[in-house]
Amino acid sequence: MQIAVPNKGRLHEPTIELLERAGLHVENGADRKLYADTVDPDVSLLFARAADIPGYVADGAADLGITGLDQMRESGHEGIEDLLDLEFGSCRLVLAAPEDGDVSAVEDLAGGSVATEFPRITRRYFEERGVDVSVVEVTGATELTPHVDMADAIVDITSTGTTLRMNRLGVVDDVLKSSVRLFAREDVLDDPKVEQLRTALESVLTANGKRYLMLNAPEDRVEEIREALPGLGGPTVMDIAGEGMVAVHVVVDERDVFETITRVKELGASGILVTEIERLVE
Ligand SMILES: Nc1ncnc2c1ncn2[C@@H]1O[C@H](COP(=O)(O)OP(=O)(O)OP(=O)(O)O)[C@@H](O)[C@H]1O
Ligand SMILES: O=P(O)(O)OC[C@H]1O[C@H](OP(=O)(O)OP(=O)(O)O)[C@H](O)[C@@H]1O
Ligand SMILES: [Mg+2]
8 A cells, every 4th residue: 555645845744753653654765765665564655746646646656645635626636535634734725915905805806817826726716706817827936926917816825824924915715724634545445454544643643732641549539539630531540559549540631731730639649640642542
């Protein structure tokens, strides 16, 4: 089974990091290599441009892919299924126009022009709204185009909003909310490996922001301690050698850790240990 992953750009590193955390260690990979093996003999990686990955999967060069939803939509390929939101590379594709200009709604662009790296998504967006525009295809620095009379507006990615602000462009409308996805060609969906990979990646996301809390507690206060724990499911309570003490283990949200420790200490807990969780399969 082949997974196509971004070879460079901002998605490359977080993708490799996620695969590693999911236990799919990359082997025999090297800079500029187009293939790599993984610790699983049935799974190898193919490195490609983020924009080309949907096509690789649709055409059968790879079985699964990891890239932005914007790229999946822009590719226009059918027969690929979005399996999991990997919760990084979050951004919005927006329609934006000069702040001091006269475009404040989609309709104001009728008869005008829009520059973008996403011509397919852009054409569809305007068609759905019945607004006739000409689409100017560019391959980057889209934000410049309204200032050099190349276009009246743009459809481009924004996340922090810095680039739009710096170029005095304001958002007119949201076109698409995007994040990185795991997707597969429909004809491999029945392969059990696909579900295994999806579960492994999901287990990393589930563990994100969670901590494992272990503590020792006097047996006679265990009910109060149990109530004080905002855990995922109930805590595990185990007898330990020693007079009237039990060990309590629980998964808690990272943001609840501080308050929880304070509270359980008041209730007599000791030997409190907080650790990160690598993976969590629910
Ligand atoms: N500013 C951003 N914030 C969050 N995600 C983004 C941002 N820009 C792009 N992305 C996501 O990353 C994907 C790939 O963009 P990126 O710019 O990394 O690729 P690239 O254009 O191939 O690389 P490069 O810009 O280095 O040439 C986009 O399709 C989108 O899903
Ligand atoms: O809202 P912001 O945080 O400012 O991010 C938005 C910018 O990020 C992306 O560009 P990138 O840095 O990938 O450069 P590129 O145009 O060369 O791909 C995108 O094309 C925007 O220009
Ligand atoms: Mg880019």
